Amino acid sequence: MQAREVKTAEDAIRLIEARGLTHVKVGLSDIDGIMRGKYLAKDKFISALKSGFGFCNVVLGWDLNDQLYDNVQYTGWHTAYPDAMVRILPETCRELPLEQVNGQNMLFFLCEFVEEAATVCPRNLLQRVLKRAEDMGYDAYSALEYEFFMFKETPESVRAKNYQNLTPWTPGYFGYSVLRSTVESDFYHQLLKLSEDMDMSIEGLHTETGPGVLEAAIGVDEAGAAADKAFLFKTFCKVLAQRNDLMATFMAKWSHNYPGQSGHIHLSLRDRNSGKSAFYDPSQQYGMSKTQRHFMAGVQRYLPEFMSMFAATVNSYSRLVPGYWAPLDSTWSLDNRTTALRLIPGSDKSQRMEVRIGSADANPYIALSAALGAGLYGIEQQLEPEPMVVGNAYTQQFPDHLKLPNTLWEAAQRFKGSEAARVLFGDAFVDHFAATREWEEREFRRHVTDWELQRYFEII
Structure with a gap:
């Protein structure tokens, strides 16, 4: 079986077993479209295929430089950044030829947030x-x-x-x-x-x-x-x-x-x-x-x-x-x-x-x-x-x-x-996304650009 032939959790398990992989890589999208992910041990991955797994919801609550948003309601210090449930998507299985393990390609799977986190998850937004x-x-x-x-x-x-x-x-x-x-x-x-x-x-x-x-x-x-x-x-x-x-x-x-x-x-x-x-x-x-x-x-x-x-x-x-x-x-x-x-x-x-x-x-x-x-x-x-x-x-x-x-x-x-x-x-998505874009603009306003220095430093 090849990676793109995987359609179900059972297919994914058979392929992992056949390749003798000890770990699998997973990834998902944050608000800015940055891929966040991790390696999962085979047993953990198989368990997660069946029942999902927890992923710290901070990835929906920080910017592309890992700076925490201060103006969103979904997550923040007020929620103490708990885990949110994530679903592994077997049909997204890919070969990862840039990573070889014992002569075999690493396998890669996309994920998406579910439950409450789904309301602000970019991939889940498109699914809706x-x-x-x-x-x-x-x-x-x-x-x-x-x-x-x-x-x-x-x-x-x-x-x-x-x-x-x-x-x-x-x-x-x-x-x-x-x-x-x-x-x-x-x-x-x-x-x-x-x-x-x-x-x-x-x-x-x-x-x-x-x-x-x-x-x-x-x-x-x-x-x-x-x-x-x-x-x-x-x-x-x-x-x-x-x-x-x-x-x-x-x-x-x-x-x-x-x-x-x-x-x-x-x-x-x-x-x-x-x-x-x-x-x-x-x-x-x-x-x-x-x-x-x-x-x-x-x-x-x-x-x-x-x-x-x-x-x-x-x-x-x-x-x-x-x-x-x-x-x-x-x-x-x-x-x-x-x-x-x-x-x-x-x-x-x-x-x-x-x-x-x-x-x-x-x-x-x-x-x-x-x-x-x-x-x-x-x-x-x-x-x-x-x-x-x-x-x-x-x-x-x-x-x-x-x-x-x-x-x-x-x-x-x-x-x-x-x-x-x-x-x-x-x-939920409108309020969350708009707040993250306001954050991005406010972060910019906190900095002095090269253009400002060149234009104003001596002359004004």
Whole structure:
């Protein structure tokens, strides 16, 4: 039996026994999309497969630097950080070829929080949105794309340099470069093979515009599986880079001198009864069905309110400036990369939409929940989209209600006050997530930036 053939707890136990493994690795998503996990001894793992296990709920109560949130209700010093119950997901079993034990690959399983913790768990959030789609008669499919910069650095060297004067993996602007990908083909092939081995296959990999920047398009899958693949890719791409004395960053914008890094989301729905695309209607203009039109309208309508789910860090908003391939308003158009939403016409198989607003630093579970939830709500409300943009959206003016938040603080306030968010995601998640984004903004305000020193130190 191979790892991706595992479907049940019994399958997982048989595979572990057959390989003679003494330990198994498990991982789950925190609020920021950072993978947190541990090794479990075989007996502990088998027990946990049947009845779950406790995982300190602090991972839902601290930021990406392990600093404790001071403004969330779910957990904190007031609860003394107890264990929360976690469910191991047998069907997510993966080979981990980067770890060999006695000639066998380590096995890796994803987990998710259950019971009360499920209300603020990112993966469980997406499962609830997917259940909404199912109840409406749809299966959701998605594919995520990520841009990321690579550096000839190590975790030690970037700290020694104070994150200044870093050496890119390759020099210059050279998008879609066959020269670069051939010269550096060893790493490309390692990444492609790792992605195949871990069932997060890349259907397209190329250089983007900027020194050392790549773009990887992960293959389409059922939306829950697509989010799992994106989550795994971001972690293990960085692992592989560091194994090669390189570093990959998924920051939204690591330097004002270079373009930002996106995390685009492709989405489509299929009718559960007929099996046909719910987005494709060849009798309509651009093949855009009534369902897709309502879905598009929902995402457009609620994007300003859900912005913090797509752009979740202070740095995310450094990317959202004119002229850098990032939309500034909640707009849509036909195959147009200057708008937030892109209608991609095709066939029953390929008709879809792309949400282009997200940055590479977003938690894939949360960003996909936002896009899918907003679209489903648009179908339920039978919303109609605003007029389609023609031409360069960057040079056009749009109504105020289409304006996107300019800062993380503003985005958090819009999210916290969103009735639609509370309907789709629940009060517990909305209050928790908004509070964590407020924390992130307040942490930023406590620090003095290099820009401030250079601008004010002598002159003012």
